[in-house]
Amino acid sequence: MDRICEGRVAVVTGAGRGLGRSHALELARRGARVVVNDLGGEPDGTGSDPAVAEAVAEEIRAAGGEAVASGHDVSDSEAARERVQLAVDTFGGLDVLVANAGILRDRTLAGMTDEDWDTVVRVHLRGTFAPSRAAAAYWRDRAKATGAGVDGRLICTTSPVGLYGNFGQTNYIAAKGGIASFTLGAAQELARYGVTANTIAPTAATRLVLALMTDEPPQEFLEKFDPGFVSPVVAWLASPQSSAVTGRVFDVRGNRVALVESWRVGAEILRDEPWDAADLGDVVADLVAKAAPNPDISGYVHD
Numbered sequence: 349m350d351r352i353c354e355g356r357v358a359v360v361t362g363a364g365r366g367l368g369r370s371h372a373l374e375l376a377r378r379g380a381r382v383v384v385n386d387l388g389g390e391p392d393g394t395g396s397d398p399a400v401a402e403a404v405a406e407e408i409r410a411a412g413g414e415a416v417a418s419g420h421d422v423s424d425s426e427a428a429r430e431r432v433q434l435a436v437d438t439f440g441g442l443d444v445l446v447a448n449a450g451i452l453r454d455r456t457l458a459g460m461t462d463e464d465w466d467t468v469v470r471v472h473l474r475g476t477f478a479p480s481r482a483a484a485a486y487w488r489d490r491a492k493a494t495g496a497g498v499d500g501r502l503i504c505t506t507s508p509v510g511l512y513g514n515f516g517q518t519n520y521i522a523a524k525g526g527i528a529s530f531t532l533g534a535a536q537e538l539a540r541y542g543v544t545a546n547t548i549a550p551t552a553a554t555r556l557v558l559a560l561m562t563d564e565p566p567q568e569f570l571e572k573f574d575p576g577f578v579s580p581v582v583a584w585l586a587s588p589q590s591s592a593v594t595g596r597v598f599d600v601r602g603n604r605v606a607l608v609e610s611w612r613v614g615a616e617i618l619r620d621e622p623w624d625a626a627d628l629g630d631v632v633a634d635l636v637a638k639a640a641p642n643p644d645i646s647g648y649v650h651d
């Protein structure tokens with residue numbers, strides 16, 4: 349096996365289960381030393397269990413790799429700084445942050461509670477920001493101290509629904525859409541330290557998805573959407589090979605890797621004087637007719 353991450357040190361949040369566990373195992377197989385972070389909570393963010401992160405760290409060690417566990421809440425800023433320090437103290441530095449931890453509290457907009465909104469936004473958005481800030485500060489200080497780029501990687505996790513929309517998930521969609529946009533800004537800022545920032549939009553048969561299904565999932569579904577299909581993209585992004593790629597969103601499901609093209613100006617019209625609201629009906633109808641329709645939840649545009 350090609351150990352394309354040999355010598356790299358990675359922190360993976362939410363690495364106790366599902367996609368994060370799969371990323372951590374793949375990174376370790378590819379030669380990275382891994383800080384396995386997971387609060388060990390329920391899919392809705394309640395509860396905690398430090399054994400969940402420890403089990404994956406042990407799985408990596410049992411396979412001959414190097415890993416250490418961290419059971420903190422990903423949205424805790426102080427814990428995020430401590431985790432960077434843990435990577436430095438245990439493995440000598442930090443090269444890669446995979447911000448992956450996530451929860452769901454699905455409700456329609458009219459019935460959304462403040463708590464369900466705030467909890468989902470906290471875990472996803474602050475849970476991406478806090479570890480990213482701690483890593484960015486470490487990379488900035490290293491780049492200044494050495495006078496050279498650090499070849500770091502920030503790999504965030506959005507969702508197809510955060511890019512294309514869905515019914516009954518406005519809290520999750522807002523948070524995940526925010527993460528995709530956050531990564532664009534981070535890519536611009538971190539370039540000066542030799543750090544790339546990209547986002548993956550995965551689809552995988554994990555407990556978050558299975559919890560939404562009323563029937564037992566078919567075996568074919570479980571095999572087709574194994575999280576293991578997504579992790580090679582994360583490992584490649586984590587490796588030195590990806591240094592030229594930044595500010596991108598990868599939609600990964602099964603054997604398909606797709607690059608998502610971002611918001612951009614489509615059909616437009618310009619005139620010399622300001623627009624009068626009364627004139628806009630026909631103008632907007634014409635723009636809508638000329639513009640590409642929004643994609644559906646699959647990410648594809650259908651005429």
Ligand SMILES: NC(=O)c1ccc[n+]([C@@H]2O[C@H](COP(=O)([O-])OP(=O)(O)OC[C@H]3O[C@@H](n4cnc5c(N)ncnc54)[C@H](O)[C@@H]3O)[C@@H](O)[C@H]2O)c1
Nearest residue numbers: 362365366367387388389421422448449450507551552554
């Ligand atoms: N499974 C999919 O199809 C899918 C699709 C789009 C996006 N995602 C995203 O992928 C990521 C991983 O989800 P998954 O599907 O593997 O779910 P999962 O429930 O299997 O794993 C998520 C892990 O994150 C941990 N976690 C949750 N809150 C945490 C916190 N505050 N601090 C630390 N750890 C915490 C959980 O304990 C859990 O082990 C999430 O961000 C999710 O939104 C998943």
